[in-house]
Amino acid sequence: MAYKDQNPILISKKKSEGRAFFSGNEAFARGAYEAGVVLASSYPGTPASEILENLVQYNEIIADWATNEKTAFEICIGAAMAGARTMVSMKQPGVNIALDPLINWSHTGTPGGFVLIACDDPGQHSSQTEDDTRMVAKFARIPCLDPSDSMEAKEFVGEALTLSEQFDTPVIIRSTTRVSHSKTIVELYPREKHPVKGFERDPNKYVVVPSQAILRETEVVKRLLAIKEYVETSPLNKIEMNSNEVGVITSGIAYYYAKRVIPEASFLKLGIPFPLPERMVKEFASKVKHLVVIEETRPLIEEEMKIIGIRDFIGMDYFRVQGELNPNVVREGLKKAEIATEESMLVIIQTFEAPPRPPIMCSGCPHRGIFLVLKKIDANVLGDIGCYGLGFSPPISAMHTAICMGASIGNAIGMAKVNGSDKPIVAVIGDSTFLHSGMAPLLDAVYSQANITVLILDNRTVAMTGGQPTPASGSRANGTPTEKVDLKKLIEGFGIKFIKHVDPYNIEESLVVVKEAVVFKGPAVVITNRPCVLMPKKIKGMPYTVIEDKCIGCEVCMKIGCPSIEVTDKLLKRKGRIKTINISTCMGCSVCSQFCPTEAIQLLGD
Amino acid sequence: MKEKATNVLVVGVGGQGVVLATEIISEVAMEAGFEVKKTEVHGMAQRGGVIASHTRYGRNITSPLIGKGEADYILAFEAVEASRSVEYLKSDGTIIANEQKIVPPIAHFLKIEYPDDIKKRLENGRRNVIFLDAYKMSLKLGSDLLVNTLLLGVLSKRVGLPEKIWKDVLVKRFQKKMLDLNLKAFDAGRSI
Numbered sequence: 001m002a003y004k005d006q007n008p009i010l011i012s013k014k015k016s017e018g019r020a021f022f023s024g025n026e027a028f029a030r031g032a033y034e035a036g037v038v039l040a041s042s043y044p045g046t047p048a049s050e051i052l053e054n055l056v057q058y059n060e061i062i063a064d065w066a067t068n069e070k071t072a073f074e075i076c077i078g079a080a081m082a083g084a085r086t087m088v089s090m091k092q093p094g095v096n097i098a099l100d101p102l103i104n105w106s107h108t109g110t111p112g113g114f115v116l117i118a119c120d121d122p123g124q125h126s127s128q129t130e131d132d133t134r135m136v137a138k139f140a141r142i143p144c145l146d147p148s149d150s151m152e153a154k155e156f157v158g159e160a161l162t163l164s165e166q167f168d169t170p171v172i173i174r175s176t177t178r179v180s181h182s183k184t185i186v187e188l189y190p191r192e193k194h195p196v197k198g199f200e201r202d203p204n205k206y207v208v209v210p211s212q213a214i215l216r217e218t219e220v221v222k223r224l225l226a227i228k229e230y231v232e233t234s235p236l237n238k239i240e241m242n243s244n245e246v247g248v249i250t251s252g253i254a255y256y257y258a259k260r261v262i263p264e265a266s267f268l269k270l271g272i273p274f275p276l277p278e279r280m281v282k283e284f285a286s287k288v289k290h291l292v293v294i295e296e297t298r299p300l301i302e303e304e305m306k307i308i309g310i311r312d313f314i315g316m317d318y319f320r321v322q323g324e325l326n327p328n329v330v331r332e333g334l335k336k337a338e339i340a341t342e343e344s345m346l347v348i349i350q351t352f353e354a355p356p357r358p359p360i361m362c363s364g365c366p367h368r369g370i371f372l373v374l375k376k377i378d379a380n381v382l383g384d385i386g387c388y389g390l391g392f393s394p395p396i397s398a399m400h401t402a403i404c405m406g407a408s409i410g411n412a413i414g415m416a417k418v419n420g421s422d423k424p425i426v427a428v429i430g431d432s433t434f435l436h437s438g439m440a441p442l443l444d445a446v447y448s449q450a451n452i453t454v455l456i457l458d459n460r461t462v463a464m465t466g467g468q469p470t471p472a473s474g475s476r477a478n479g480t481p482t483e484k485v486d487l488k489k490l491i492e493g494f495g496i497k498f499i500k501h502v503d504p505y506n507i508e509e510s511l512v513v514v515k516e517a518v519v520f521k522g523p524a525v526v527i528t529n530r531p532c533v534l535m536p537k538k539i540k541g542m543p544y545t546v547i548e549d550k551c552i553g554c555e556v557c558m559k560i561g562c563p564s565i566e567v568t569d570k571l572l573k574r575k576g577r578i579k580t581i582n583i584s585t586c587m588g589c590s591v592c593s594q595f596c597p598t599e600a601i602q603l604l605g606d
Numbered sequence: 607m608k609e610k611a612t613n614v615l616v617v618g619v620g621g622q623g624v625v626l627a628t629e630i631i632s633e634v635a636m637e638a639g640f641e642v643k644k645t646e647v648h649g650m651a652q653r654g655g656v657i658a659s660h661t662r663y664g665r666n667i668t669s670p671l672i673g674k675g676e677a678d679y680i681l682a683f684e685a686v687e688a689s690r691s692v693e694y695l696k697s698d699g700t701i702i703a704n705e706q707k708i709v710p711p712i713a714h715f716l717k718i719e720y721p722d723d724i725k726k727r728l729e730n731g732r733r734n735v736i737f738l739d740a741y742k743m744s745l746k747l748g749s750d751l752l753v754n755t756l757l758l759g760v761l762s763k764r765v766g767l768p769e770k771i772w773k774d775v776l777v778k779r780f781q782k783k784m785l786d787l788n789l790k791a792f793d794a795g796r797s798i
Contacts, residue, residue, distance in 0.1 A: 021636060021644075125647040149643070149670075182645035182670040183632065259668040263608060327673035348675040351693040352727055354686045355713035355720060357619065359655035395715045563654050563711050584750070 014189040022186045024179040027150035028117050029054035030186070031157030032087045035113075036194030037061055039079040041072035043436065044465035045091030046126040047180040048119035052089060053468070056478040060191065065468055065477050068405070068436040069094035073101045073116070080112035081206065083197025085161050089117040092131050097405065097437070099136070102170070106140045107216045108206050109168035109223075111197065113161030119175045122297040123324030126177075128385070128404065130322070132298035133174040134251075137274045141224050144172045144274040145236065146251040150184040156271070158192070159236060167227055168219075176296060178253045178324070228275045236271025239284055246339055247288030249281065249305075249313075251295055257330045258294045261341045265292075276304040285310055290339060296325045314339070361390045363564040364539075364587025366530035367457055369504040370428075371398040372560060372591070373511050377518065379424040379453075382415070384408040384438070386430040387464045387532075388457055395561045399428065406437025412452040413445050424453060424518035431458040431487065432470040439490075445523040446495045453517040454525045457504075458487060459532040467535025491525055498524035505530060507594045533587050541588025543604050544581050550600035551578045557592045557601065565592060611664035612765065613672040617691045618683030619708050620657050623754040627681065628659040630758060630775055635663035637771045643670035654710075656687060681761050683740075683753065684708050685724045692728060700734040702760050704753060706741040736760060738798060744791060751784070752791035759795020769796070 022030065028051045032040060040063040042052035055063035066072035069090045076088040090098065095118045102116070118136070121127035137144030145160050147153045153175065160171040204212050231237060246265040248258050251273040258267070268284040270277070273295070285291050291313035295301050299316040319325065319333035328348075334341050361368050371391040374381050375398040383389060383402040391399040401411060408427035416425050429438045434456050445452055462468040469475045474484035488499055498520045502510045510528075517524035533539045543564075553576025557565050564586040570578040581592075583604060593601035614631055618624040625646060632642045646659035660672045674693045680701045682688030688703035695701060709720050721727070725737045738760070744752035755776065762772045773789065780788045 021632060021642065177647060178645055178670065181647060182643060184643045184670065185636070185641065253669075256668040256670070260609065260673075263668075326671050327669050327676070331673070346673075346675040347697040349692050349695055349697070351691075352689055353721075354690045355710050355716075355718045357654070357656045357686075357710040358712060359620075360711060362654065394712065558711075558714055561711060561715075565711070566709065567714050 017188040017190055020186055020188055021183050022150045022154070023050065023181055023183045024147070024150050024153040024175055025050035025181070026054050027154035027186055028087075028089065028157060028173070028175070029058070030188065031154035032061060033058040034154065034189050034191055035158035035161050036085050036192040037087045037157075037161070038084040038194070038196055039063075039076065040087045040089070041066045041075045042089045043067070043069045043072050043094060044462045044468040045094050045119075046465055047121060047177045048089050048091045048094070048117065048175075049465045049468065050180070051117060052477060053466075063477055065470075067471055069098040070101060073098040073105075076114065077101060077105055077110075080110045080114040082199040083112045085113040085194045087115050087117065087157065090119070091127060092118055092120045092133055093127060093129060093404065094118075095133055095136055102136070103140055104208050105170050106142050107208060107213055107220055109216075109219070110164060110170055111200070113164040113194070114170040115157060115160040115164060116170060116172045117175060118172055119177070119180050120297060121177050123177070130297055132300060133172060134274050134300045135298055137172045137174070138300065140170075141220055142169050142171060143167075143227050143231070143272055144174055145271055146174050146273050147179055147271070148253055148255045148269070149179065149182070151186045152271070153179060154186050156236070167223055167230070169223055169227070174252070176253055224275060228278065231272050231275055231277040232279050234272055234277070237277050237280060238269050238271070239280070240267040240269065241287070242266045244288055246290045246292060247284055248292045248294055249284065249301060250293070251301065254294045254296045254325055254330075257325055257327050260327045261330045262334060262339070263342065270301065273301055274304070276301065276308070278308050281305060281310065282308070285313070290314065290337075292334070292337070292339065294319060294325070294330060294333075358393060359390065360393065360561055360563055361387070361396070362534060363562055363585050364533040364541075364589040366459055366504045366528060366532070366589075367391060368396070368560060368562065369507055369589070369591045370455060370457065370510060370528055371396050372595070373507060373514050374398050374426060374428070376511060377424060377515060379426040379518065380415070380421045382408045382411045382425065382427050384427075384429040384433045386433050386457075388428060388430060391428070395559045405433055406441065409438055409441035409445060409452070409454055412454070413441065413448060413450040416450045416452050417448070425451070426453045426455055426514075426518065428455045428457065430463075431456060431460065431472050432462040434487075435471055435485070442491070442496070442523070442525075443494055449522050451521065452523055453514070453520075454523065455514070456487060456525060456527045458527050458529065461532050461535050463532045463535055467532065469536075487527055496523055496525050498522070499527070501527050501529050503530065504528040505589050505591060507591065533589070539587065543583040543586035543588050544590065544593055544601050545583065545604045546578065546580050547600050547602055548578050550598045552598055552600070553577055553579075554597060556595050556597060560592055560595060562592055607666045609664070609666045609668050611662045611667055613677045613696075614661045614679045614681065614761070614765065615658060615672050615677040615691060615694050616661070616681045616683070617656070617658045617687045619687065620655050622657075622683045624657045624659050624683060627754050627758060628661045630779060631661045631761070632663070633775045634767050634771050635661070637775065638767050640664055641667045643667045645670040656690065658691065679761060679765060681757055683757065686720065688728060689721070689724050695733070698734070700736065700764060701728055702736045702757060703728065703738075704740040704757060705737055706739065706753070736798065743794060747791055747794060748787055749784075752787060755788040756791040756795040759792040760798050761795075762792070763796045763798070
């Protein structure tokens with residue numbers, strides 16, 4: 001089902017520049033290019049990172065990473081204040097961080113087209129929550145678009161910017177993992193010209209002191225009413241009348257799951273699920289015998305329908321209230337509702353038991369050594385968001401909390417202040433997360449002289465999301481060199497009196513320094529100095545190997561959780577099996593050799 | 607218009623080249639004139655986790671995700687991942703599975719044995735299973751980096767997309783240095 005077939009009016013005037021097989025995220029970037037976006041900003045986060053990564057290829061767009069989502073949002077506000085078309089992108093939890101500017105920017109309105117791409121992650125493939133940004137749009141009282149595939153992802157950027165300028169409002173495009181990370185065919189069009197208009201002073205509109213902001217409140221209410229009228233006739237909301245038996249109201253990727261399972265039904269596809277086109281929904285509901293609402297992740301359409309008095313429909317209770325939708329879930333839900341589907345007799349083979357394969361720290365990961373040290377001193381480790389989150393999982397099991405970006409240090413202060421731990425309190429935070437939202441809490445630690453240790457795991461990159469640069473990396477999103485922040489100097493300026501660097505590959509040294517830090521009175525900071533071994537480039541050293549005669553099968557090396565250490569079939573006389581090291585994957589970090597009690601692990605060739 | 611689709615699910619361990627494989631399948635299908643959709647999950651899966659990439663091609667393709675019981679072909683890069691993915695197989699679908707074992711480190715810690723009867727369990731007396739040691743075959747051809755193309759060769763013989771298009775896409779995808787070996791591996795796969 002091509003976007004062109006669905007929306008002939010929208011794109012008939014455009015001249016094709018060929019076709020491409022794009023992920024949703026590549027399409028959002030291309031959409032920004034075509035729609036004349038001048039500036040874009042973002043902070044890395046799966047499933048949104050590739051949007052900005054793809055924007056840097058378009059020379060017409062100024063695209064950079066920001067230190068966090070709030071800053072990214074505010075940079076884009078600045079550009080839009082000057083009348084430039086702008087796009088800010090982030091994963092859904094990032095929207096929570098940017099909520100303050102988002103709500104106020106809704107109040108002031110925007111002179112330049114402003115679109116926020118928020119990528120939700122139903123099923124929590126790589127997120128701490130599975131919230132629904134359509135709900136945020138309702139809270140902010142701004143429109144939300146919900147594309148179903150890459151062509152829509154691309155075209156909706158332009159639609160959102162036009163809507164933004166027409167109604168003086170920021171606009172949200174809500175994506176999901178399956179839209180952002182699925183590839184579908186798109187038609188490419190040339191770039192539209194939207195020159196920067198320049199900043200025009202209007203302090204009554206753009207200064208949110210209460211006396212002015214209360215006047216804007218009236219405008220927000222009026223604006224939402226006008227948008228409600230607009231969505232009734234927007235070509236993005238479409239009725240496809242087929243059978244009168246079943247009518248499906250849906251938005252986003254759920255549209256295609258429904259199409260897959262019940263193609264003969266009638267559809268009301270909401271390209272703009274918020275605000276709900278009230279008259280359109282009522283008309284559609286009156287034409288079909290069984291009304292079904294299929295949406296992902298929260299019941300937004302469902303609740304809005306109940307508000308306008310439509311209650312007789314099959315909704316989320318029949319499908320899924322948690323986790324990702326897919327054709328199977330839709331099929332089962334319809335079956336429960338006694339609605340006939342395609343291939344209702346599908347035979348599903350029972351999967352037999354297989355060992356689990358959870359993600360683990362990579363071979364040579366510089367985080368491993370430091371967690372093993374923290375385990376040795378039995379510290380209460382308050383963690384943060386990043387690859388080092390894997391320090392929580394067995395066999396390492398040395399991280400005990402992780403709440404949200406930048407939480408570790410504040411959490412540590414609170415716990416220390418109430419004398420709530422008889423063990424050392426250590427906050428563990430990556431370099432990028434520290435710069436994102438760890439600096440303010442570290443100032444609090446100085447201000448309140450908290451007895452905590454903060455470990456900054458400086459691997460010079462945002463590793464978990466694919467190796468994007470940070471302000472401490474020395475390069476910008478497009479790879480050009482730039483100033484780099486010196487973490488030690490920065491922290492010295494805060495008034496921290498204990499700052500030491502350690503090599504996390506050197507267990508003995510790290511142990512000595514961490515022990516010093518935990519007994520230090522007042523906040524102490526330890527910074528690790530090894531870069532990520534995989535990103536932005538692979539760093540492979542000479543591998544290690546197991547001297548079979550010396551291996552006693554004690555399992556100590558297995559407890560460090562390195563994927564390069566494997567168990568052989570060779571049985572030892574005493575008990576256990578000889579271990580081996582996969583030399584093609586071993587990065588040569590030497591950590592296992594420092595733990596082996598019999599010196600059975602040696603550098604290859606020594 | 608009704609959907610008419612061929613569903614190919616490719617599974618393996620992060621880092622094995624699963625995503626590249628579905629890129630190639632998708633490109634071949636597109637070149638052959640079909641509509642294509644493909645999906646997989648990035649992020650955590652890179653850290654040695656499971657990776658499953660879905661490709662659907664044909665006419666009027668709707669969902670990019672293959673549902674359970676819907677895959678015409680499963681291409682498994684690793685033995686245990688073949689068994690994990692079997693619930694996606696159509697009752698008359700075909701599994702092409704690499705015998706290569708990549709034991710998850712956690713299995714030893716949890717004292718879970720890596721199963722040794724995967725082939726038998728996959729076949730279950732009646733299913734279409736092609737079980738081969740693509741890793742060993744790849745080494746024999748001169749590199750351990752050919753597993754991917756070799757398995758694509760096996761698949762190509764069965765899905766019915768034209769051989770010439772497959773080869774044209776491989777020529778575009780691989781650098782000169784590795785191209786000859788990859789074409790050899792592809793042919794070796796096709797002969798199975």
